[in-house]
Amino acid sequence: xxxxxxxxxxxxxxxxxxxxxxxxxxxxxxxxxxxxxxxxxxxxxxxxxxxxxxxxxxxxxxxxxxxxxxxxxxxxxxxxxxxxxxxxxxxxxxxxxxxxxxxxxxxxxxxxxxxxxxxxxxxxxxxxxxxxxxxxxxxxxxxxxxxxxxxxxxxxxxxxxxxxxxxxxxxxxxxxxxxxxxxxxxxxxxxxxxxxxxxxxxxxxxxxxxxxxxxxxxxxxxxxxxxxxxxxxxxxxxxxxxxxxxxx
Numbered sequence: 031x032x033x034x035x036x037x038x039x040x041x042x043x044x045x046x047x048x049x050x051x052x053x054x055x056x057x058x059x060x061x062x063x064x065x066x067x068x069x070x071x072x073x074x075x076x077x078x079x080x081x082x083x084x085x086x087x088x089x090x091x092x093x094x095x096x097x098x099x100x101x102x103x104x105x106x107x108x109x110x111x112x113x114x115x116x117x118x119x120x121x122x123x124x125x126x127x128x129x130x131x132x133x134x135x136x137x138x139x140x141x142x143x144x145x146x147x148x149x150x151x152x153x154x155x156x157x158x159x160x161x162x163x164x165x166x167x168x169x170x171x172x173x174x175x176x177x178x179x180x181x182x183x184x185x186x187x188x189x190x191x192x193x194x195x196x197x198x199x200x201x202x203x204x205x206x207x208x209x210x211x212x213x214x215x216x217x218x219x220x221x222x223x224x225x226x227x228x229x230x231x232x233x234x235x236x237x238x239x240x241x242x243x244x245x246x247x248x249x250x251x252x253x254x255x256x257x258x259x260x261x262x263x264x265x266x267x268x269x270x271x272x273x274x275x276x277x278x
Contacts (some may be wrong), residue, residue, distance in 0.1 A: 038134045055163040062156035062196035075188050081179040085141045092136040106171045108197045116207050118239040152185050165193040167203040202244040216243050262265035
């Protein structure tokens with residue numbers, strides 16, 4: 031056999047590097063999912079006392095939520111989102127949304143008032159989005175009585191802090207293009223941008239009714255003191271279809 035070309039060696043090395051990176055990313059996601067209570071990373075954020083509200087934020091896995099809590103979260107999501115879904119090509123299906131909200135990987139932060147009444151929640155997950163470890167926000171829902179008082183922004187900031195502590199590359203979410211409130215909240219207030227995997231509208235066909243937004247998360251310094259910078263995935267492909275959120 032002749033000597034292998036330099037190009038062949040380079041390709042083999044690149045595959046090894048990609049495989050090693052994927053293994054590290056998967057390990058981070060697995061580790062994050064095993065954290066007993068991510069709110070322990072951000073203990074000062076367990077309380078929200080401002081704008082006339084006094085709320086407590088708690089973490090729950092879907093397996094630890096009562097039927098009453100699950101029904102409350104589903105009913106609030108349906109109230110806030112059904113019309114927006116029906117105005118899209120997805121449509122609203124109780125069964126599909128309930129299944130999504132009760133999958134084993136579903137994680138929740140629930141905000142309660144001084145009477146223990148739930149007033150807001152977010153459904154999120156630690157997962158892989160192609161080759162990147164991410165915190166994906168599936169829902170953030172707030173009851174009417176506490177809107178425009180900062181709790182939505184507060185919850186998103188908690189997600190970003192948790193993403194930092196668990197070494198996720200970014201926080202991601204899906205939002206309807208026609209949900210102008212959510213668009214303004216995430217793009218203008220929270221500084222999220224259209225992610226590189228968000229589908230581009232075709233030139234001569236009807237465009238997509240949703241888009242993927244994300245915010246990169248600053249990485250913890252490594253042992254040498256340098257920040258780790260995650261590499262971007264340049265391909266534009268069909269994304270994981272998660273629930274578009276409705277901002278508070």
